[in-house]
Amino acid sequence: MTIENLSCNKSFGGWHKQYSHQSAVLNCTMRFAIYLPPQASTAHRVPVIYWLSGLTCTDENFMQKAGAQRIAAELGVVIVAPDTSPRGEAVADDDGYDLGKGAGFYVNATEQPWQRHYQMYDYIVDELPALIEAHFPVTDQRAIAGHSMGGHGALTIALRNPQRYTSVSAFSPITNPVDCPWGQKAFAAYLGKNQEAWREYDASELMRKVTEHVPALVDQGEADDFLESQLKPEALVRSAHESGYPLQLRRHEGYDHSYYFIASFIAEHVRFHAGYFNK
Amino acid sequence: MTIENLSCNKSFGGWHKQYSHQSAVLNCTMRFAIYLPPQASTAHRVPVIYWLSGLTCTDENFMQKAGAQRIAAELGVVIVAPDTSPRGEAVADDDGYDLGKGAGFYVNATEQPWQRHYQMYDYIVDELPALIEAHFPVTDQRAIAGHSMGGHGALTIALRNPQRYTSVSAFSPITNPVDCPWGQKAFAAYLGKNQEAWREYDASELMRKVTEHVPALVDQGEADDFLESQLKPEALVRSAHESGYPLQLRRHEGYDHSYYFIASFIAEHVRFHAGYFNK
Numbered sequence: 111m112t113i114e115n116l117s118c119n120k121s122f123g124g125w126h127k128q129y130s131h132q133s134a135v136l137n138c139t140m141r142f143a144i145y146l147p148p149q150a151s152t153a154h155r156v157p158v159i160y161w162l163s164g165l166t167c168t169d170e171n172f173m174q175k176a177g178a179q180r181i182a183a184e185l186g187v188v189i190v191a192p193d194t195s196p197r198g199e200a201v202a203d204d205d206g207y208d209l210g211k212g213a214g215f216y217v218n219a220t221e222q223p224w225q226r227h228y229q230m231y232d233y234i235v236d237e238l239p240a241l242i243e244a245h246f247p248v249t250d251q252r253a254i255a256g257h258s259m260g261g262h263g264a265l266t267i268a269l270r271n272p273q274r275y276t277s278v279s280a281f282s283p284i285t286n287p288v289d290c291p292w293g294q295k296a297f298a299a300y301l302g303k304n305q306e307a308w309r310e311y312d313a314s315e316l317m318r319k320v321t322e323h324v325p326a327l328v329d330q331g332e333a334d335d336f337l338e339s340q341l342k343p344e345a346l347v348r349s350a351h352e353s354g355y356p357l358q359l360r361r362h363e364g365y366d367h368s369y370y371f372i373a374s375f376i377a378e379h380v381r382f383h384a385g386y387f388n389k
Numbered sequence: 390m391t392i393e394n395l396s397c398n399k400s401f402g403g404w405h406k407q408y409s410h411q412s413a414v415l416n417c418t419m420r421f422a423i424y425l426p427p428q429a430s431t432a433h434r435v436p437v438i439y440w441l442s443g444l445t446c447t448d449e450n451f452m453q454k455a456g457a458q459r460i461a462a463e464l465g466v467v468i469v470a471p472d473t474s475p476r477g478e479a480v481a482d483d484d485g486y487d488l489g490k491g492a493g494f495y496v497n498a499t500e501q502p503w504q505r506h507y508q509m510y511d512y513i514v515d516e517l518p519a520l521i522e523a524h525f526p527v528t529d530q531r532a533i534a535g536h537s538m539g540g541h542g543a544l545t546i547a548l549r550n551p552q553r554y555t556s557v558s559a560f561s562p563i564t565n566p567v568d569c570p571w572g573q574k575a576f577a578a579y580l581g582k583n584q585e586a587w588r589e590y591d592a593s594e595l596m597r598k599v600t601e602h603v604p605a606l607v608d609q610g611e612a613d614d615f616l617e618s619q620l621k622p623e624a625l626v627r628s629a630h631e632s633g634y635p636l637q638l639r640r641h642e643g644y645d646h647s648y649y650f651i652a653s654f655i656a657e658h659v660r661f662h663a664g665y666f667n668k
Binding site: 119120121122123126174175177179180331333362364365366368369370371373374 | 398399400401402405453454456458459610612641643644645647648649650652653
């Protein structure tokens with residue numbers, strides 16, 4: 111498990127760095143970004159927030175636009191931002207922005223031509239944390255967060271792995287992919303016709319069933335163009351109500367789907383996660 | 390002087406907006422971005438910081454990457470980010486990234502083929518503030534700031550117009566363009582062979598001569614790849630020393646030329662400017 115440093119920028123007294131590595135799970139070379147706060151050292155390991163980005167993004171969007179480094183430096187947490195799909199010429203793709211490269215949907219594909227590379231669920235849950243914990247001064251405390259497709263990824267991964275994450279948060283997540291066009295297109299391609307398999311990657315389906323509760327915060331802008339057609343936070347609220355899940359879902363008047371929304375509330379998310387890490 | 394709204398995003402309780410307008414000075418359609426903090430209203434006008442970006446940038450880089458909205462919202466100041474050159478098919482250009490579109494250098498060109506459109510000095514000093522003050526709830530208190538080529542722009546414009554700006558700041562400015570490759574290439578093209586004309590747009594030349602002192606803050610990263618070849622802050626320090634100019638120039642170990650550096654210190658710059666606005 112070797113990693114290669116690609117870039118390095120000092121930021122709020124800590125370091126933003128990009129790395130590439132050969133992923134055994136995804137069968138391709140992957141890139142990720144990491145923010146290391148000034149407190150992090152081998153003598154003082156710190157917890158990690160994994161950030162999962164939305165459709166079309168890479169490891170760069172969050173690090174450049176969310177402004178999270180300030181609060182990560184203040185609170186002493188690492189942030190890791192992986193890419194949103196396998197990459198490279200050998201990797202299957204689609205003409206749409208919402209399938210294939212940049213649109214891995216954080217699932218393990220079972221269908222062709224996707225299966226060989228599109229194993230983003232296993233990459234995020236297992237391979238990437240193992241890599242981070244082997245190479246950087248972090249503890250094994252993890253939180254997970256994301257935006258849109260990445261909000262769906264963060265919620266489903268935390269709900270399915272409550273022992274691996276101390277908290278989860280999302281901005282504008284796709285909450286019920288089995289019931290929206292983005293989810294239906296991607297799940298049909300990656301998972302095939304069996305809708306039982308789809309439900310294992312649907313936050314609203316999972317939240318209705320789980321009994322172990324990872325603290326969860328969701329922020330949704332009310333001026334989000336995708337709110338009614340794709341995101342459907344009411345499905346998640348309904349599931350939380352049915353199962354007694356302690357979901358905090360906040361709606362924000364006037365905010366849209368962009369990083370301007372994320373930047374406005376990211377400090378509250380990082381504080382939320384830091385509150386569940388053991389110091 | 391009409392303006393057309395192009396986009397609108399709620400941000401930290403205020404609004405990020407992009408507009409286009411027909412510039413009489415530049416003879417083309419221009420775009421700018423504005424951040425309006427929640428305090429700004431026709432009943433409560435607030436001061437403005439003009440941000441001048443560096444080579445290759447548009448109105449978008451600063452607004453997306455600097456994270457300035459948080460502190461602008463806290464302190465109640467407007468930020469305006471213009472484009473870095475005239476734009477459009479009719480506008481002269483060059484194959485290099487450091488001349489022509491995206492590289493206006495905030496000067497009034499006197500040479501061909503640049504003269505008709507490349508009048509960025511007049512655009513920033515006169516036309517744009519008149520437009521902003523006619524259309525938005527702002528006072529006539531102005532500060533000016535910028536990065537790299539835009540740091541050069543901010544410093545030279547403030548030094549030449551001390552009555553129009555209450556303070557000036559810069560990140561990684563080109564401080565002595567008459568003595569560096571970026572400046573020599575651009576000034577030769579835009580201003581011709583007469584180096585007397587060049588000196589009117591050189592911060593280090595101007596700071597040696599001026600007698601009216603606009604408060605000035607400059608931040609420079611010591612790991613900046615352009616530090617020795619292009620930026621040369623020691624020239625500005627020498628001029629300030631010669632003329633007794635109260636320049637605050639800070640060097641920061643480890644920081645580079647990127648927006649990760651700007652984001653790390655932008656709050657201090659906004660606070661610096663806010664300290665000179667009359668409340």
